[in-house]
Amino acid sequence: MRVTLTVNGERRVADDVWPGESLLYVLRERLGLPGAKNACEQGECGSCTVYLDDVPVCSCLVAAGQAQGREVRTVEGLADGGRLDPVQAAFAEAGAVQCGFCTPGLIVQTHALLRDDPDPADADIREALAGNLCRCTGYEKIIEAVKLAAARTGGSQ
Amino acid sequence: MTPPMTPPVAPSRVESRTVPGGVGDSAARPDGVLKVTGEFAYSSDLWADDMLWGVTLRAPHPRALIKSIDLGPALAVPGVHAVLTHEDVPGEKHYGLDRRDQPVLAVDQVRYQGEPVALVAADHPETARRARDRIRVEYEVLEPVTDARRAALDPGCPKVHESGNVVRHQPIRRGDPETSGAEVVVTGEYEVGMQDQAFLGPESGLAVPAEDGGVDLFVATQWLHVDQEQIAPCLGLPPEKVRLTLAGVGGAFGAREDLSMQVHACLLALRTGRPVKIVYGREESFFGHVHRHPATLRYEHGATRDGRLVHVKAEIVLDGGAYASSTTAVVGNAASLGAGPYEVPNVAIDAYGVYTNNPPCGAMRGFGAVQACFAYESQMDRLAQACGLDPVEIRVRNALSEGSTLATGQVVDMPAPLTDLLERARAFPAPPPPDRSDARNLPGGVANTTRGEGVVRGVGYGIGIKNICYSEGFDDFSTARVRLELVGGEPAALVHTAAAEVGQGLVTLQAQIARTELGVARVTVAPADTAVGSAGSSSASRQSYMTGGAVKAACAAVREQVVKLAEARLGRTLGEVTLRDGELRADGVAVPLAEILAGEAVEETREYRHRRTFPLDPVTGQGNSHVQFAFCVHRAVVDVDVELGLVKVVELAAVQDVGKILNPVSLAGQIHGGTAQGLGLALMEEVQVSGGEIRNPSFTDYLIPTILDMPPMRLEILEHPDPFAPYGLRGAGEPPTLSSTPAIVAAVRDAAGLPLTRIPIRPEHITGT
CATH class of the missing domain: 3.30.365.10 (Aldehyde oxidase/xanthine dehydrogenase, molybdopterin binding domain)
Structure with a gap:
């Protein structure tokens, strides 16, 4: 089947999509956007998180056909040209990135968190990111990165 | 009598930090921006024109004899390019880190649930999976050996391998606990469950057949050279025809020390003449690593x-x-x-x-x-x-x-x-x-x-x-090649090792060491591959010590060459020399490295070994x-x-x-x-x-x-x-x-x-x- 969708502001068409394919597969293997990662295939780890019509979702749990005619924004679509989004910059600077496999999903999820709550308390950060597994950092520097991004985007102070 | 350890060598004096991002700084990861923008290429992100997807058929039983394998129905699936069993392994049928006891593909029996039995390459991963599910394997199921203590201590326990069940028994004896004179004695029996490394980036890689009959493998691993040493004999190829490059690694924690899909992808690529990508899913990953x-x-x-x-x-x-x-x-x-x-x-x-x-x-x-x-x-x-x-x-x-x-x-x-x-x-x-x-x-x-x-x-x-x-006496070493030359008129260092960056920040540290040792701000760390000597494994908390030591040693060798160049250009012998801020300083004079190097590149390779163990x-x-x-x-x-x-x-x-x-x-x-x-x-x-x-x-x-x-x-x-x-x-x-x-x-x-x-x-x- 053919799936037509908007990805990072551009209209994209994927042909010969097998009905069992996920949105994640289409993004990664058909549209050349491997930023969202496949780590569990069942919505447990959050590595594949993307915006679907402004709602963060696990793209491994979205059938490709469900994205027909909708808007998707991936980690590749967050930077403004050459300028990193404040969440991206904060993750890189705070040491929240080690192997980095969880990073794209965490960045999209954090982006959504700060959009809805510009100055989250620690407990709120933990709750918002509870669906994103990281195996390297123990999460300490991730919390630091979220706070750094919040402070820079005007949440704190 | 235990031989004495080699005497300590005083650590060389490190110049105080002269450029930002040296040893001791929280230097930024060179891969950080790529990782936050989604551009960093992990092994599962690799892609080649006309590539095929490989999948693995695994045994459903922990212990069974293989009576027959029928590949016919799988080969009949449109889009399938190859279906392989152990008969298609051209070289050694077994590999292993320490003992070569693990079959590339099961030969006549399987010894654990999930043991690889056959491989399929097809033009879509789902096609490959469906074909795999049509392979018919007839097993004679045996009672598995599952009690480790019995395997260790009961000579009557059935043998998992002909050699016997005890892989190693190591006693430690010091003094005599029976006559220790203890006034208080406590006993306990403890049990530790089986933990999984659970790295997030599943086992994956891309094998590309080469014109010389060899193969180029891009893979997430912890030790490129030990992979190469194990893969090449199985493929029946000399090591130089099996070239490995480290792809982005999504965590390791020990789980990538052993081979997983490496030989399999190479076999399929060599058989089909096309690039083959294998990516495990999470379920398969639980069966695909130790x-x-x-x-x-x-x-x-x-x-x-x-x-x-x-x-x-x-x-x-x-x-x-x-x-x-x-x-x-x-x-x-x-x-x-x-x-x-x-x-x-x-x-x-x-x-x-x-x-x-x-x-x-x-x-x-x-x-x-x-x-x-x-x-x-x-x-x-x-x-x-x-x-x-x-x-x-x-x-x-x-x-x-x-x-x-x-x-x-x-x-x-x-x-x-x-x-x-x-x-x-x-x-x-x-x-x-x-x-x-x-x-x-x-x-x-x-x-x-x-x-x-x-x-x-x-x-x-x-x-x-x-x-x-x-x-325990292992010949543990790492190799580093460091090149110093002018790039755009500025002195720049290139550090090349085969050391696996698995997330720990070794790429950052290699650059930090070069900045500190050579006093130059611009340092690039080349991709890790087998074109340079072995770095050993990214395990045992050893890479800062070993590859760090190798980079430091190679930098010291480069520094010596720079001094020689400077002496030749200046026409005199120099006293104590330091390299800092892109300059060579000696005898109260500072000469820009740009002048000393001019058109020349200085390159040195060094192996670093820790002191001997026994x-x-x-x-x-x-x-x-x-x-x-x-x-x-x-x-x-x-x-x-x-x-x-x-x-x-x-x-x-x-x-x-x-x-x-x-x-x-x-x-x-x-x-x-x-x-x-x-x-x-x-x-x-x-x-x-x-x-x-x-x-x-x-x-x-x-x-x-x-x-x-x-x-x-x-x-x-x-x-x-x-x-x-x-x-x-x-x-x-x-x-x-x-x-x-x-x-x-x-x-x-x-x-x-x-x-x-x-x-x-x-x-x-x-x-x-």
């Missing part, structure tokens, strides 16, 4: 009434599963470090690693030492109780220090400030009681299972000892087997809902000696991450195996700590330099994984008043239901 050895540990500790250890006896059985992997080294660690970081005059330890039909086990962060640490630390708490001492006091009274002798007879000839570590851990302020107005602060969290009733606070301590680098005596276990020791202490504070068996870890505080801090942010990340994996082992992580079959191969059923499970972590870092190591550094990645587990379990015991001898602790262990 796990942490589950263990049973029986201990007896004897002490004087005032809590001074006089003997330790232990029997440690480690279940290696179907193939040897790194079991021999795991046994060596468990045995040699089995008495813990304590002075004990009389020791009798027997550590066994065995074959069973359980999932193969091998390397995971802290291997061998992690299992032993849980048991000996649990014993120290028992002993403290028996002697009426507090848990820190009993440890302080017995702690090793510089000059102490281990149970192996090896003298600790580097700083071992354990008493200081323990006292500092004890001195951390206590965290405040939980704010009960928010359920998120209590065990059970948002499940809102309590308002504080039944919640009891507990505090526990743990300390561990870990060997750094490869032990095997353990097979009967007495005596020997200078280790290069370096590292120590971390944890204090855990927990709240336990003793009615529901739920645990909330309130705080984890760690004190670790690292010799020298090379990159504060990376270091903290290692300690945080290692601590988290120890928390997982204490409270939730277990590959549940029953009858040789894995019951929970998914992230829904195998739980790793989330951000809600992890508490705030307090760190205190000490720097007592090791005179043998580059910059005085001490490997740092593994020690926190040892000590956090027993600290958490001790804290839960403190709260619940239960013995809790098995990890991970389950709610029913606490509630007794």
Whole structure:
């Protein structure tokens, strides 16, 4: 089947999509956007998180056909040209990135968190990111990165 | 008689930092921006024109004979390009890190559930999977060997391999525990479940057939050259025709020490003449790599009434599963470090690693030492109780220090400030009681299972000892090539090694070392590949030491050449020379490197070896087997809902000696991450195996700590330099994984008043239901 969708502001068409394919597969293997990662295939780890019509979702749990005619924004679509989004910059600077496999999903999820709550308390950060597994950092520097991004985007102070 | 260790060499004087991003700075990761923008190419992201997808057919039984395999129905599926079995393996049929006992594809029998039997390449992964499901294999199912202790000790146990079930038995004998004069004796039997490394980036890679009949493999691994050494014979190719390049690695933690899809992808690529990509899913990943050895540990500790250890006896059985992997080294660690970081005059330890039909086990962060640490630390708490001492006091009274002798007879000839570590851990302020107005602060969290009733606070301590680098006489080395030349008129260094960046920040550190040693700001770290000599494995907390040492040595060689060039250009011999800020300074004169180098490039390659180690005596276990020791202490504070068996870890505080801090942010990340994996082992992580079959191969059923499970972590870092190591550094990645587990379990015991001898602790262990 053919799936037509908007990805990072551009209209994209994927042909010969097998009905069992996920949105994640289409993004990664058909549209050349491997930023969202496949780590569990069942919505447990959050590595594949993307915006679907402004709602963060696990793209491994979205059938490709469900994205027909909708808007998707991936980690590749967050930077403004050459300028990193404040969440991206904060993750890189705070040491929240080690192997980095969880990073794209965490960045999209954090982006959504700060959009809805510009100055989250620690407990709120933990709750918002509870669906994103990281195996390297123990999460300490991730919390630091979220706070750094919040402070820079005007949440704190 | 144990040969003496080589004498220490004074660490070379490092110039004070002259350019930002040198040794000691929290330099930015060179791959950081690529990773936050989604552009970093992990092994599962690779793509080639006209590539095929490979999949693996795996055995459903833990032990069975293969009677027949029918590939016909799979070959008939449109889009399928190849279906292979062991008959298609052109070279050696077996591989292995230590013993070549593992078949590339099962030959006539399978020894664990999930053992690869056949391969399929097709133009779409789903086509490949469907074809795989049409391969018909007839098995004669046999009763699996699943009891590791029986495999170790019962000569009548059926054999998993012809060679017998004991992969290694390592005794340690020092003094005589039977006549130790112990006034207080405590015993215990402990069990450690099978932990999974659970890296997030699944096993994957892309094999591309080359015009010379060889193959180029882009893969996520921990040691490119040991992969190459194992792959090439299986393909029937000389090593130079099997070229490996490190693809982006999504975590490792030991699980990538063994081969997974490497030979398979190469076989399919060579057969089809097309690039082949294999990517495991999460379920397959649980079957596709080794796990942490589950263990049973029986201990007896004897002490004087005032809590001074006089003997330790232990029997440690480690279940290696179907193939040897790194079991021999795991046994060596468990045995040699089995008495813990304590002075004990009389020791009798027997550590066994065995074959069973359980999932193969091998390397995971802290291997061998992690299992032993849980048991000996649990014993120290028992002993403290028996002697009426507090848990820190009993440890302080017995702690090793510089000059102490281990149970192996090896003298600790580097700083071992354990008493200081323990006292500092004890001195951390206590965290405040939980704010009960928010359920998120209590065990059970948002499940809102309590308002504080039944919640009891507990505090526990743990300390561990870990060997750094490869032990027991292994020829452990790393190679670095460093090139200094002008790029755009500016001096720039290129560092090339085969060392695997697995997330730990080694790429950052290599650049930091080059900046410090050469005094240039611009440093590029080339992709790791087999075009340069081996760097050894990214394991055993060894890469800062070994590849760090190699880069430092190569830089020193480059510096010498630069001095020669300068002397030639200046026409005179120079006195003491330093390179800083892009200049050579000598005799009160500063000459820009740009002038000295002009059109010339200076390139040097160096191998770095740590001091020699020696095997353990097979009967007495005596020997200078280790290069370096590292120590971390944890204090855990927990709240336990003793009615529901739920645990909330309130705080984890760690004190670790690292010799020298090379990159504060990376270091903290290692300690945080290692601590988290120890928390997982204490409270939730277990590959549940029953009858040789894995019951929970998914992230829904195998739980790793989330951000809600992890508490705030307090760190205190000490720097007592090791005179043998580059910059005085001490490997740092593994020690926190040892000590956090027993600290958490001790804290839960403190709260619940239960013995809790098995990890991970389950709610029913606490509630007794």
